[in-house]
Amino acid sequence: MRAVQIDRTGGPEVLTVTDLPAPDPGPGQVLVDVEAAGVNYIDTYRRSGVYPLDLPAVLGSEGAGRVRATGEGVEGFAPGQLVAWKEAPGSYAEQVLVPAAELVPVPDGVDAATAAAVLLQGLTAHYLATDTFAAxxxxxxxxxxxxxxxxxxxxxxxxxxxxxxxxxxxxxxxxxxxxxxxxxxxxxxxxxxxxxxxxxxxxxxxxxxxxxxxxxxxxxxxxxxxxxxxxxxxxxxxxxxxxxxxxxxxxxxxxxxxxPTLASYTRDRAELLARTDELLGWVAAGRLDVRVGRTYPLDEARRAHEDLQGRRTTGKLLLIP
Structure with missing residues (x-):
């Protein structure tokens, strides 16, 4: 599979699209074919070293795609099902292993690109307006x-x-x-x-x-x-x-x-599902408009980061494997 990998072990930062072995899902994991990966500010921090990573590492943490296989003990997900996630290291790739506890089902009426574009930022907007301050x-x-x-x-x-x-x-x-x-x-x-x-x-x-x-x-x-x-x-x-x-x-x-941080407002699966159900329900019902600003192929991940940091974009940026 192709994946965007970061390495600085030999000196300056190197960002490359690399062919890696396809992963196998372990206990509690789901292997997903990535259809869209979200580009977020935290990805630029990890790329630059502000947030340290064990290198070499595949960037990205958010996305949406179709279930390919499930590991031992996983229930509630089936091959071909459209799912999304806000936190799975290595999401800038054609395939990614996602903890089942982090996966959420995507309802009818919401496609993969929209789900990838809305999940992390939409959940952030949800907790900010409903719980951090009850507007x-x-x-x-x-x-x-x-x-x-x-x-x-x-x-x-x-x-x-x-x-x-x-x-x-x-x-x-x-x-x-x-x-x-x-x-x-x-x-x-x-x-x-x-x-x-x-x-x-x-x-x-x-x-x-x-x-x-x-x-x-x-x-x-x-x-x-x-x-x-x-x-x-x-x-x-x-x-x-x-x-x-x-x-x-x-x-x-x-x-x-x-x-605040999103992790503090999605402390267990029940809270995660409650927020995503309402959020994706708004999207499916047409009550929340999700703007995808730009899409990029995996090879242009660095340009996506530069556009985001340079404030040259509006809405959500996505990588499309």
Whole structure:
């Protein structure tokens, strides 16, 4: 099988498409023929060494495809069944071994590319809008990077729950995409987000800020919040936020700050299935629009990473084996 492999053991980083032996599923594992693999920021961190890997290693962790074979003890999955997963190392490949506990069935009406595009980012949007902060009618939310993969989905989930949404984007073209996803107002650039948040809320500030940008937006995000508002820092595309004095939260109105991860909101299979059932149900019913920004062959995995890091994309990027 062909797979995108990273190696730095001989010096500089090398990313190649390599022929590897097809794997066999062990106990509790499912062998899947990959039809689409999701490209995520964490993949770039693993490629560059920010998140260490035992090298050489096959990149990728998210995707969708058809079950080829199941290992001992696996129940509920059959050959040919369309499935998706958010965490299976080695997903940039024609085949991948996925723990059965991580696999979710894909309902009728959702194809493999859509499932691969929505699962990780859609689950992120789901927990952010339902549990990290229970958005509802009357809520004002500020979403940075509103035209990105998570941003477009998060905006839609917030609107499904009745919230008001202000987003920030980097270009006028991305502003149109964000409005099409349901944003009530859009700011091009980050500098004007605090002032606009105050204007839209009569000076009070928004209830919650969802910030995946990090270093470049963190201060403005805090300033956009109402007293006792919640700052949700769930990424750092511009760099990690440096240490800061927590007394700032007190001074700005007893603010709350959280740094959530998806793993904490899918702690067991029951929670994973509950979230994916609702998420994929929205997609199948046409209530959630999943935007695939670009697709790339395995050979162009590096270009996909560069496009993602260079903020040259909107929606989800996929590799198609």
């Amino acid at each position: 509802g009618p009357g809520t004002w939310a500020l979403v940075h990077a509103g035209a990105g993969g998570v941003g477009l989905l998060l905006t839609q989930v917030l609107k499904l729950r009745g919230a008001n949404v202000l987003t920030t984007v980097s270009t006028p073209a991305k502003a149109e995409l964000s409005r099409a996803a349901g944003a009530d107002d859009v700011v091009v650039g980050y500098d004007g987000s605090t002032a606009r948040a105050r204007e839209l809320t009569g000076g009070a500030g928004v209830d919650v800020v969802y910030d995946s940008v990090g270093k470049d937006t963190f201060d403005a995000s805090l300033d956009a919040l109402r007293p006792r508002g919640l700052m949700v820092l769930f990424g750092g595309s511009s760099g990690q936020v440096p240490p800061f004095d927590v007394q700032r939260l007190n001074a700005k109105g007893s603010l709350f700050l959280t740094r």
